[in-house]
Structures are given as structure tokens and as C-alpha cells.
Amino acid sequence: MKRTLVVGVDGSAESRAAADWAAREAVLRNLHVHVVHAWLWQPLAVPVVQDRATEARRAQEILEETEAELTRRHPGVALTAEVVPDVPVPALLRAAKGAEMLVLGSRGYGAVAGFLLGSYGQQLIAAAECPVVSVRAGRDGRDGPVPAAGGGEVVVGQQGGVEESAEVLRFAFEEAAARKVPLRAVRAWSLPPIYGYSPGSMWIADQLGGLAPYEQEALEQALEQWRARYPEVQVVEHVEQGSAGHALLSAASDAGLLVVGRRVRESALGARIGSVAHAVLHHAVCPVAVVPHR
Template identity: 85%
Template sequence: MKHTLVVGVDGSPESRAAADWAAREAVLRNLHLHVVHAWLWQPLAVPVVQDRAVEARRAQEILEEAEAGLTRRHPRLALTAEVVPDVPVPALLRAAKGAEMLVLGSRGYGAVAGFLLGSYGQQLIAAAECPVVSVRAEQGGPVSAADGAEVVVGQQGGAEESAEVLRFAFEEAAARGVALRAVRAWSLPPVYAGSPGSLWIADRLGGLQPYEKAALEQALEPWRARYPEVQVVAHVQQGSAGQVLLSAASDAGLLVVGRRVRDAVLGSRIGSAAHAVLHHAVCPVAVVPHR
């Protein structure tokens, strides 16, 4: 499944935008695109007339319409498509296992977490082993923007912790031939939270802002060397991570954030910063899992 990009479709405008974005991304990065529509016959426990054959045919039509449209609009695309007989979350997680990324449609902000598959979208982002890209209907424009819209990536923690997130962001910027803006948000620690050691180091560097800049540069150093063709803008700003990233990505072509993988008793989480940008970003958002 490596060198494969997976996209989930359900016939909605959001899923069509996601499929188009995924197709352009696949062509741009020379990846194979696998289109998945999850459908499982589930008789309702209510007095409603249901016809399994009709619903199965409609599921196949959704897939065929998506496949035909993508083939027509992207003739260079290597494409396969299938209806998976399962509910969406396990179907897409299996399909995306080992893939380069999974692409989903998103309805953006709402009273509930409204992604392509309702709350399924958030479950997929929290559980997928590969990066997941969320695309809204109005975000289905070209991947390689004519105006050279930059890729924005949120960096936090140390160099090792953010390596996977930065790798993905540098790859995307290099593929598009655009600049990369690396953003590190910071806030003043509570009075009793800062350890004497960390505050001493910060003082030696002239305050917390230079300390944060040094941490960002250290994380970027190996990736600058690996991708010398990518112009990098280091952006350090005080504030909450979600607010700083949304501000920095107001004109971006893609926003990349990380999701720490934890073995949680109550299930996986996507984190507050990722949650904020998924709902409010004006561009597609890639959530990259990392340890």
C-alpha cells in the first residue's frame, strides 16, 4: 500500500472536493489513488420500506460516478476504486493501512464535529496510522496553487518529536515548489510550572522568545539540509497553538499539524490545536501522527 493515497467518498459535495484534491495530490506526487465507498446493508428497526438491491446499486453508482469524474478530469491518474462492505471507520482504516495518506471531506465548523462521515471523520483522524487530510467543498482547488501558496506546519516539542510532522510538510512544499512556514507557538508558563533548570536556560538565551526560536531552528536543521530547494520561514509567536496556526495559515495552500499517538484507555484524541484548525482553517489540513 505504500505509494498509495486513499480517499473516502459518499456522493456529497465535500467528498467530491476531497476526491479532486486527492487526485491532484496523487498526480503531483506520482502516487496511486484508491477510491473507497463504505456501504453495509443494515436493516432499520423502523417501519420504513428498504430494498437491499436498490441500495447496493446506489452504492455502486456513487463509486462509479466518482471514478468516471476523476478519470475524465485527471487523465494521467493511476486509479482503482471499490465498494467496501463495512461501516465507514473500520473500512477506511483498513484501506489506508500502509498508505501514504488518507483524504476525507469535511463540512468544517458546526454544532457537532461535522466531517464527511459525521463523527466518523474525527474517529478516523484520531485512529489512522497515516497522515489524514481534511478537505472542505470550497477547498477543492488546485493542490499546486498558481499564486505559490505556502505550506504551513506547526512545530512543537523537540526535534525528534516533530520529525514526522516536519518530514511530511517538507515533502509537500518540495512537491509543490512553494515556501514552507514553520510555526512554533509558545506561552508564558504558570508561576509554578517552569522548572528552575528550564528558566535558567531561557534566561541565558535572553528570554523565552529566543529560547523558542532556538528550539525551532534545531528541529528544522536536518530538514533544511535534506530539502535545500525549499525556502523556509521560521515563525515564532506567543499565543495558543490553534490561534497562532490559524493566523499564520490564513493564505496557505496546506496546513500541517501533528497528533501525538498515545495508548489511551478511553480512546485516541486529536489534540486541541488540531481540533481548532480542522474546524476553522481556510485551507486543507493534514494531521500527521507521531510518537
């Protein structure tokens, strides 16, 4: 069975950037690219002229233009494409079932406002069973300053214990190995609430050498099996007290890819992205991969 990477396109500069990134990623990792354009005829209950044949033809043109551009820019890429008669979220979720990853585009609004992920993107990231990569469009309509190979390092956020972060670290090490770049593993931590109510607890912790060594040890334990599996990957450890979102954004300022986790859990409000993933998706300049884990 071929290993597949799915990319959603809609004719926008953002989706073209996502498709270009996906093609380069596929060449790096020997994956098959499946380009999906979701289009469903939906007559509007407003006085607007609509033509089903014209819209269907445009949907097919978007796909053909994307195929032609990817084939021209990446002659060696294995590629298929289809128009799916459905709305974007369910169409892409079905297409990405069993895929190695799903790639989407996001729109830039400047350094202050950050990036607009969009409701479709948020729904897909929250519900997809595979990692979802969000790619920003550069000024030329393609993805920004980071090439798929030979670019900046891969940055990964590590949290929790060995098992909790295993899937996130596996993905990050695979990416670093494919790119032949270093991996920067970031673990951010905050003081437990008890220290706010009991200053004496902080004094005891200080006498024992502080909490930072425990966080450093937790990071080293989480990395151990993946360092053994990918000995060629140079690993840089980074432990910092403070906001995980701020720490990751700072570490990834020149990165080629930022990898974060999303805990899979059911709630009355439905699936959620998580605060850290939400922060980096809206403000990181490089592509961001969100990896689901239990």
C-alpha cells in the same frame, strides 16, 4: 509495491472535493489513488421501505460517478476503486493501512461556526496510522480556493524537540517540495506555570534575554536536518507567544495546506486528536493534514 493514497467517498459534495484534491495530490507526488465507498446492508427496525438491490446499485453508482469524474478531470491519474461491505470507520482504516495518506471531506458551516468534521472523521483521524487530510468543499461542490499545485504556502506547526516533530516536518517538507512553494514553520509557546507563581523567575529570565531565543533555537534545531534534505524549499520561521491554535490559524489564512501533528498515545478514553489539531480542523479554510507521531 505501489505507493497509495486512499480517499473515502459517499456521494456528497464534501467527498467529491476530497476525491478531486486526492487526484491532484496523486499526480503531484506520483501516487496511486484508491477510492473507497463503505456500504453495508443494515435493515432498519422502523417502518421505512428499504430495497437492498436498489441501495447496492446506488453504492456502485457513487463509485462509478467518482471514477468517471476523476478520470475526466485528471487523465494521468492512476486509479482504482471499490465498494467495501462495512461501516465507514473500520473500512477506511483497513484500506489506509500502509497508505501514504487518507483523504476525507468535511462540511463548511460559515466563518463563525467553522467546519463540521463529523464523528466518522474524528474517529478516523484519531486512529489512522498514516497522515489524514481533511478537505473542505467549496461553493461549486469541489474543494475550496486552494489548488494542489502553485497555490499558497505550506504551513506546519512544530512543537517539542527534534525527534518529536520529525515525522510532521518530513511530511510538510515533502508537500512543499512537491508544490514548489515556501514552507512556513510555526512554533507557539507559553510561559511555564512557575512564572505565574514566582515573578522573580520572570525577572531572571528577562536578564538572560527572555525565553523567545530558546524557542527560536528549538525551532531551528528541529528544521536543520530537513532543510539539508530539501535545500530547494524556502523556509520561513515564525515563533510566537500564545495559543498554538490561534497562531496556526492566523499563519494559514492564505495557505495551500496546514500540517499539524497528533501524538499517538493510548488512554482509557481511547485515541484523541489533540486540542491544537481539533481547533485547526474545525476552523482552517485550507486542507489540513494531521500526521501521527510518537
